[in-house]
C-alpha cells in the first residue's frame with residue numbers, strides 16, 4: 012500500500028501497515044484534514060488484503076492531544092463550517108466506527124501524551140502498548156466539553172465505571188504505570204523499546220488467522236449490546252464462517268502434524 016498524505020506518514024512492513032500521526036509541533040492534534048486522511052487510510056487498509064495488521068503511533072514527543080483547539084475556535088469564530096455535533100458526525104464518529112469495524116487488528120504504540128479524542132483513538136484500537144513517558148487524560152471536561160469519539164462507550168468497558176467517572180469528571184492526567192494498573196493499556200515499555208516491541212507485536216498479529224481476528228472483534232462488539240441468548244446465536248453464526256476459512260483448516264493440520272501453523276489470512 013503506498014499513499015501520500017499531508018498529516019500522516021504511512022509505511023508497509025510485510026503485513027503490517029504503520030501509520031504515524033505527523034503534526035509533531037502540535038503533538039499531532041487532529042485537524043479536519045487529518046481525520047479525513049485517517050478515514051481514508053483505514054478504508055484502504057480494509058480493502059488491501061496484503062495488510063493484515065495496522066500499527067498507529069505519533070511523531071515526536073506526543074501521541075495525540077485530541078482536537079486541534081485552534082482549529083475548533085477558528086471554526087466557531089468564523090461562524091463557518093460545521094457545528095460540533097455535525098463535526099463529530101462527519102469526522103470522528105465514522106473514524107471510530109471504521110476502526111472498530113475493521114476486520115483486522117489495530118495496535119496502538121502510544122509514544123507520549125494521549126488526550127481528549129487522542130485518548131479515544133487509543134481506545135478504539137485492539138491492543139495498546141505505551142512508552143514509559145506516555146500519559147493519558149480525558150481532557151474534555153477541562154475545556155467544558157463531554158468525552159466524545161467513543162470515550163463514553165470504551166472507557167467504562169476497559170476500566171470500569173468508578174475509574175471512568177474519576178478520569179472523565181476530573182480530567183486528571185495519569186501516567187503509563189497507572190494506565191497499566193487500571194487495565195487501560197496492555198504493556199508499558201521503556202521509551203527506546205516502544206517501537207521495536209510494537210512492531211514485533213504487530214508482526215505477530217499479521218501472521219495470525221486474520222479472518223478469525225475480524226470475527227472476534229465483531230463478536231465482542233455485538234456481545235456488548237445484546238443478551239446472552241442473542242450473543243450465543245451470533246457466536247454460532249460467526250463460528251460457522253470461521254470454520255469455513257483456510258486458516259481454520261491450516262490450524263487443525265498444523266496441530267495434528269505437530270508443526271507451527273502458517274496462516275494465510277484467508
Ligand code: LHQ
Nearest residue numbers: 037038040076077078079080081095124126127128150151
Ligand atoms: C495543541 C493541542 C490541541 C492545538 C497541544 N490543539 N494545539 C471534538 C469535536 C469538536 C470539538 C472539540 O473537541 C473534540 C474532541 C476533543 O478532543 S476535545 C479535547 C481537546 N484537547 C485538549 O483539551 C487537550 C489540550 N492540550 C493540553 O492540555 C496539553 O497540551 C497536553 C496535556 C496534551 C500536553 O501538555 P504539554 O506536554 O505541557 O504540551 P504543551 O501544552 O506545551 O503543547 C505543545 C504544543 O502543542 C503547544 O503548541 P506551541 O505552539 O505553544 O508550542 C500546544 O499549544 C500544542 N497543542 N494540544 N489540542
